[in-house]
Amino acid sequence: MTILYIGFWPFAKFVGFVLFLIIASMAFWCLTFLLSILPYWLTFGIAENSGKINADVKPEDVRRKILTEQEGVELVYTK
Numbered sequence: 554m555t556i557l558y559i560g561f562w563p564f565a566k567f568v569g570f571v572l573f574l575i576i577a578s579m580a581f582w583c584l585t586f587l588l589s590i591l592p593y594w595l596t597f598g599i600a601e602n603s604g605k606i607n608a609d610v611k612p613e614d615v616r617r618k619i620l621t622e623q624e625g626v627e628l629v630y631t632k
Contacts, residue, residue, distance in 0.1 A: 600606050620626055 597606065621628055
């Protein structure tokens with residue numbers, strides 16, 4: 554019953570209201586982020602998986618070459 558002491562109760566209500574505002578603003582920004590990024594990610598992800606984006610890029614050009622395939626590298630020793 555000490556929490557409901559008459560001098561502490563208005564401060565507790567104020568702290569609760571401040572926490573509510575913080576949680577509500579966090580929820581607002583999280584929902585804003587999800588509602589703005591998720592459709593973008595879904596549309597571009599589907600387009601990339603179906604081959605509409607990066608269709609002109611050859612996988613051989615993107616792949617990291619081993620030492621013997623690189624230009625300007627002289628192989629001195631092999632097992």
